Amino acid sequence: MANEVFDKLIDKGAVWRGHGTVQRAAQVEPSGWRALDECTGGGWPRAALVELLSSGYQGLPLLLPLLARLSRQSRWLAWVAPPHLPFAPALAASGIDLQRVLLIQEVSEAQRLWAAEQMLKSGSCAVVLLWPERLQNVQVRRLQLAAEQGDCLGVLFRRLREAAQGSPAALRLKVAPSPLGLDVAVLKRRAGWGGQGCSVRLA
Numbered sequence: 001m002a003n004e005v006f007d008k009l010i011d012k013g014a015v016w017r018g019h020g021t022v023q024r025a026a027q028v029e030p031s032g033w034r035a036l037d038e039c040t041g042g043g044w045p046r047a048a049l050v051e052l053l054s055s056g057y058q059g060l061p062l063l064l065p066l067l068a069r070l071s072r073q074s075r076w077l078a079w080v081a082p083p084h085l086p087f088a089p090a091l092a093a094s095g096i097d098l099q100r101v102l103l104i105q106e107v108s109e110a111q112r113l114w115a116a117e118q119m120l121k122s123g124s125c126a127v128v129l130l131w132p133e134r135l136q137n138v139q140v141r142r143l144q145l146a147a148e149q150g151d152c153l154g155v156l157f158r159r160l161r162e163a164a165q166g167s168p169a170a171l172r173l174k175v176a177p178s179p180l181g182l183d184v185a186v187l188k189r190r191a192g193w194g195g196q197g198c199s200v201r202l203a
Contacts, residue, residue, distance in 0.1 A: 027190070029153065032065020039186055039196040040171060048170035048190065049144040049154040053163045057083055057131065058182060059175040061202050063155065067127065068095030075126035075152075076102045078119045081112040082131050109133050113143075120146035120154050127153045141168045163187060 028042035037043045044050060044066060052059030067077055077100050079086060085105075088098055102125075104115050109132070116130045120143060130143075135156070147154040156169065163174055172187040172194070181202035188194045 029066055029069075031062065032069070033062065033200045035198040036062060036184060036200050039184065039198040040173075041189055041191065044153055045170040045190050046153065047148045047151045049140065049147050049156065049168070051156045051158055051167060051169045051172040052175050053158050053160050053172065053187070054175040055160045057157045058177055059157060059173070060129075062173075062175070062182065062184070062200060063127075063129075064091075064094040064096070066153075067091075070126040071095075071097035071100040073100075073126060076100060076119075076124055078102045078104065078116075078125045078128045080104045080116045080119075080128060080130045081107060082129070113139060116154070117143055117146045119150075120152045121149040123150045123152075125150065125152050127155065129155045129157070131157045135162075137166065137168065144168050144170070 027046055028040075029044045029046055031037050031040070031043040044063075052062070071077055077096070079101065081104065086101070086103065091101070092098055102119075104112070107115065112130065113132065113135075116128050119125045119128050128147075135158070140156070143154055143156070146152075160174065163172070167188070169188070170190040172189075174185040174187055176183045176185075178199055181200045183199050184197060186194045186196040189196075
């Protein structure tokens with residue numbers, strides 16, 4: 001019985017073993033970038049919340065291989081209040097099926113948070129991308145719980161100044177442009193230490 005409880009805690013990312021990282025294949029979705037997978041422990045965490053922190057909402061290119069793969073499935077790819085209208089030809093060129101993209105815009109901050117929470121826990125979305133203006137930890141926690149309930153990946157694009165704040169998100173990445181792509185620093189990761197970093201070559 002004790003072993004079953006311990007295994008469940010490991011599956012939820014609640015336990016970390018000092019001799020190494022506990023990470024099961026079912027807990028992550030490969031990102032499509034080898035360097036990113038190596039520094040995050042396998043890729044994007046499933047049924048969890050991810051924060052991409054940057055000075056100008058960089059980080060979307062890191063998600064494109066995953067979005068392309070998920071768009072070939074039956075669930076929606078939801079975009080909630082992006083700062084700019086997604087450029088459809090570029091998404092299609094990345095392999096994303098535009099018929100699986102759901103866009104919500106022109107809504108208030110309260111409405112976007114409500115919409116994101118509902119879609120995360122609905123079970124109808126594979127991923128929910130959200131560009132919040134401001135968030136309190138209790139709101140991030142609600143989104144994290146909704147992602148777990150709906151078996152959905154939630155991605156928050158946040159300002160770099162919020163990196164110093166604590167967060168219940170499963171994975172927090174600081175993203176900065178580099179000459180050939182993006183530099184990524186892991187601030188927090190599930191079932192492992194932060195502090196790792198990598199460069200993802202996009203060209």
